Amino acid sequence: MLDRIPDDIRYDETHLHIRWKDGRDCSYELLPLRKECPCASCRGGHGVTVKRTTDAITTIRMVSWKKVGRYALQFTWSDNHDLGIYTYDWLRERCEGQ
């Protein structure tokens, strides 16, 4: 369970850094993270033929983040977008795959 609880969350110009309670450090490049925003708006609604609205984004910075309940983070991006909820499960699994 400790591997699904963030202990420390920081960000800089290019990356989000999460240290999990089990001691693992993970870094996430901001641009892909923004492009993979899981909200319905960014996913372009239903169907695979719809072009994702995030495809055109070439630069992004993080403005702030907040915890959502006990299971996720919500980011505010420099393009004023803040609808995406990134679950701890998703973030941790993405890190394991690096």
Ligand SMILES: [Zn+2]
């Ligand atoms: Zn989104």
